[in-house]
Amino acid sequence: MKLTRQRAEDIFSRVLKYSTADETEAIIGSTAYSLTRFANNTIHQNVAEEGIGVSVRVVVGQRTARASTNKLDEISVRQVCEAAMGLARLQPPDPELLPMPGAQTFRSVDRFYPGTAELMPQARAEIVRQVIGRAEKDGLTAAGVVSSGMTATSLFNSRGLSAFHEETVSEFSVTMLGPTSSGWAKSTSPNFEALDPEALADRAARKALESCEPREIAPGKYNVILEPAAVLDLLGFLFFDFGGLAIHEQRSCLTGRLGQKLFGDNIHVRDDVYHPLQAGAPFDGEGLPRQRVTLIEDGVVKNVVYARQTARKMGTEPTGHGFPLPNEFGEAPMNIVMDGGRASIEDMIRSTERGLLVTRLWYIREVDPYQKILTGMTRDGTFWIENGEIRHGVKNLRFNQSVIDMLSNVEMMGAPQRTAGEESFEMVVPPVKVRDFSFSSLTKF
Amino acid sequence: MRDFAKQALDTAVARGATYADVRVVDTRQRYLSTKNGRPAQVRDSDSLGLGVRVVAHGAWGFASTDNLTRENVDRTAAEAVAIARASALCKKRDVELAPEAGIVDRWIASCRIDPFSVPVVNCLDLMLKVDAELRRQQGVTLAEVAMDFRRIEQLFLSSGGSDIYQLKTQTGAGYVVTAFQNNEIQRRSYPTSFGGQHQTKGYELIEELDLLGHAPRIAEEATALHKADQCPSGVRDIILGSSQLGLQIHESIGHPIELDRVLGTEANFAGLSFLTLEKLNALKYGSDIVNVVADATPAHGPGLGTFAYDDEGVPAQATPIIRAGQFVGYLSSRETAAHIGLPRSSGAMRAEGWNRIPLIRMTNVSLLPGSNGTLADLIASTDDGIYFETNRSWSIDDRRYNFQFGTEIGWEINNGKRGRMLKNPTYAGITTEFWNSCDAICGPSEWVLWGTPNCGKGQPMQTMGTGHGASPARFRRVQVGVAYKD
Structure with missing residues (x-):
């Protein structure tokens, strides 16, 4: 059953009936989600799920704790309240714990598309059938997913805060495999109609065909054109450091660097949940309205984001980027928008004497938390460029690269676009051309 | 219920x-x-x-x-x-x-x-x-x-x-x-x-x-x-501590032996495997002392991959994966076993919860203990090398050839003694070359069944706990320090 605001309010009123805590908060959410998975030019997995949950946080004295359940019968609602209260009472008091926030005003964002919520398995299968047809036309093998669904999330507390948001989700991603190469493309949107599976399948197929019989190149530093998915994959490891608590606890690469020029003049990044290409709720895990925050301007680290308790600790105002309490992490910007430029990827290729075009990256991990050195692999379409033209595919390479240095070496940028990958949350980022990107070894394919 | x-x-x-x-x-x-x-x-x-x-x-x-x-x-x-x-x-x-x-x-x-x-x-x-x-x-x-x-x-x-x-x-x-x-x-x-x-x-x-x-x-x-001094870059003999070796097993043996990856059904996300079907019983995966099992039975120990039946109702089994260095077995499901003509699933289908389908997942994929005594004995028998302890970073390509790991700490080994502490240690290699360079594995007294609680796979993503038993082991002539090499 779909979670409406009214139903969520009813559940919260039952929570309040059983909670005797000083303050009570409930996060009530639901999901209905379907995913069709294909590989070897056939559907091999096809799943659907529905679920609902209530997560209760209480404050007893200066103590807080959380308990969650997906059972909504009367006994279970009472038990989850008792569990939260029981856990809270067993703790030592936290002198820094703040009272829950009161009623808030939220800007409306409309990200619910009924057609996406109602997409049937037959419609997903028909898309897969067309994608398989595109693969077989060139003797390729297709693998990927088509998914759609809806989520609702709400947050209420006993001080009068009431927040509700629902949105739809959809995804299409495809890998085209040839005998010696592969290509990949992916898109996500709250609106399934905004995806273009046919174009994405064609793009992945062309990448697979054009990178066939890949050749080896020597590891080293190269000019590299990173398509948006590769940019997203790398940036995802940077912006968890843009939280006040991470700096306060000296676990952020920005410790001692706030206000410094850390990146190139051409780097401008903000967090903006209201951007038309973004997704998500207009409130954070504490129920505060999400604010637009400029993170990097002209290469300078201008601001970071703050949850309520962090803001109090650091003498500033909260920005609406906190995670549900209690948590260890504090806050993070989760709706990254990076400004771009006017160059197309073709312009970048034409301007490159010797370099590489990278489609996506894979298995990225942080090697050094302060220098922000990341390692990972190229995947599904890596190309050698010479004298302004793509010459051939190359075998995949391992990189060891500081993302801070990378953002100091951006030479060209394209138009920002909503981008999805497998290494990070979705962002709005441009394709970029960077110099001196460091590859340390290559693999066998 | x-x-x-x-x-x-x-x-x-x-x-x-x-x-x-x-x-x-x-x-x-x-x-x-x-x-x-x-x-x-x-x-x-x-x-x-x-x-x-x-x-x-x-x-x-x-x-x-x-x-x-x-x-x-x-x-x-x-x-x-x-x-x-x-x-x-x-x-x-x-x-x-x-x-x-x-x-x-x-x-x-x-x-x-x-x-x-x-x-x-x-x-x-x-x-x-x-x-x-x-x-x-x-x-x-x-x-x-x-x-x-x-x-x-x-x-x-x-x-x-x-x-x-x-x-x-x-x-x-x-x-x-x-x-x-x-x-x-x-x-x-x-x-x-x-x-x-x-x-x-x-x-x-x-x-x-x-x-x-x-x-x-x-x-x-x-x-x-x-x-501490920075870990040098170059080619050195290395000893991996037990927990780091557990993750090395997970990434460079556990994942490539998943038969769904081999057969292409994870191509879009988790990736494929270099262990294509013709390599079964033909590939020299490691040196003669390397013996690996996928063992879900309680007799193997209380690992995160221990159960009585998998999520297709197949009884837990102990499946030989590498025997005396030879690649001899996959992790399989009822469907993939039938696909390649195996008589029975190896019992490795596991689901994260009620809202996920079972996938082929690692059970307890463990390196059996060797005969090289304690960690102290192994260090004493090493002339010149680096000892790596406790994982800090891990990465491997989508067919599981090229890997790079970093650990929290390392120590130089000189003439059989643990020497200066090293910071930011990393090592890298190619899976089969690495396992074939293994020349010493500590004995049962050093063997620990580690749990990896956060292994991700599948779409929608599923997180699964897996087990990996390992004693410290030595590998010859491995690339070290490459991540920080300018």
Whole structure:
């Protein structure tokens, strides 16, 4: 059953009936989600799920704790309240714990598309059938997913805060495999109609065909054109450091660097949940309205984001980027928008004497938390460029690269676009051309 | 639980399923953490639901719900069959499953002290004592301690006649201490990083780990790393500590032996495998002393991959993977086993919860102990090398050839003695070259069955706990220090 605001309010009123805590908060959410998975030019997995949950946080004295359940019968609602209260009472008091926030005003964002919520398995299968047809036309093998669904999330507390948001989700991603190469493309949107599976399948197929019989190149530093998915994959490891608590606890690469020029003049990044290409709720895990925050301007680290308790600790105002309490992490910007430029990827290729075009990256991990050195692999379409033209595919390479240095070496940028990958949350980022990107070894394919 | 499961099974079959199984899963989790002298997270959660997996019209369908009413359970079973009908629009051939007899059984994993019976105040008291001990060391800037308890109760019914009840209790604990100084962040963890040790047992694991006793050493090492020399770059003999070797096994043996990856069904996300079918019984995976098993049986130990039956109702098995260096076995499901002509699944199908289908996952993929004594013996027999301990970073390509790992700490070995401490150690290689360079493995006294609680795979993503037994081992002429080489 779909979670409406009214139903969520009813559940919260039952929570309040059983909670005797000083303050009570409930996060009530639901999901209905379907995913069709294909590989070897056939559907091999096809799943659907529905679920609902209530997560209760209480404050007893200066103590807080959380308990969650997906059972909504009367006994279970009472038990989850008792569990939260029981856990809270067993703790030592936290002198820094703040009272829950009161009623808030939220800007409306409309990200619910009924057609996406109602997409049937037959419609997903028909898309897969067309994608398989595109693969077989060139003797390729297709693998990927088509998914759609809806989520609702709400947050209420006993001080009068009431927040509700629902949105739809959809995804299409495809890998085209040839005998010696592969290509990949992916898109996500709250609106399934905004995806273009046919174009994405064609793009992945062309990448697979054009990178066939890949050749080896020597590891080293190269000019590299990173398509948006590769940019997203790398940036995802940077912006968890843009939280006040991470700096306060000296676990952020920005410790001692706030206000410094850390990146190139051409780097401008903000967090903006209201951007038309973004997704998500207009409130954070504490129920505060999400604010637009400029993170990097002209290469300078201008601001970071703050949850309520962090803001109090650091003498500033909260920005609406906190995670549900209690948590260890504090806050993070989760709706990254990076400004771009006017160059197309073709312009970048034409301007490159010797370099590489990278489609996506894979298995990225942080090697050094302060220098922000990341390692990972190229995947599904890596190309050698010479004298302004793509010459051939190359075998995949391992990189060891500081993302801070990378953002100091951006030479060209394209138009920002909503981008999805497998290494990070979705962002709005441009394709970029960077110099001196460091590859340390290559693999066998 | 059984009534709903039976109802879903009957409805699926009545709607046209030629095969159906139903899992009702009830999980409970308690997660506790502290940070710099205060509780950070104190939370309980539970989740109950039902998933119906069917073959109809020769294709797969799956639907799940947590709305356990008779009407909705019927609707969910019917939806699974309708989804299978849609899958059949793109099928190349009918699904075939390797044969498996119906089983009626009940299994409860060993658990001496129920962790949910231990008062939370006692847990927090121990965690805050550890925290205080860690922060007694000057230079420590952040101390984080965590405990994680799970109880997973599952009923599996299938149209093949199985009715299997299993109950598992899992416990995990560990801590990490961070020291920031001079624009450098160094960390040390105990008993290993990224959440600590996890096993299928009760609170007795916490008592065995002696969290408090190790705290002074770990805190001292975290701050000492700031004075340590950088790990050099070049080619060196290396010794991997037990937990680091466990992750090396996970990434460079455990994943490539998953038969779904080999057969291409993970191509879009987790990737493929270099272990293509012609390599079975033909590839020299490692040196003659390398013996690896995938063993889900309780006899192997209380790993996160220990159970009595997998999520297709196949009994737990001990499958040889590498025997005297030779590649001899895959992890398989009923469908993939039938696909390549194996007589039976290896029993490796596991689902994260009631709302996920089972996938081929690692069970306990372990390197059997060798004959080279203790870690001290191994270091004493090494002239010139580096000892790597406790994972800090890990990465491997999507066919599992090219890997790079970093650890929290290293020590140089000179003339059989542990020498200067090294910071930021990394090593890299190609999977089969690396395992063929293994020339010494410590004995049973050093063997630990590590738990990896966070292995991701599948779309939608599923997180699974896997087990990896390992003793420290030595590898000759390995590339080191490459990550920091300018």
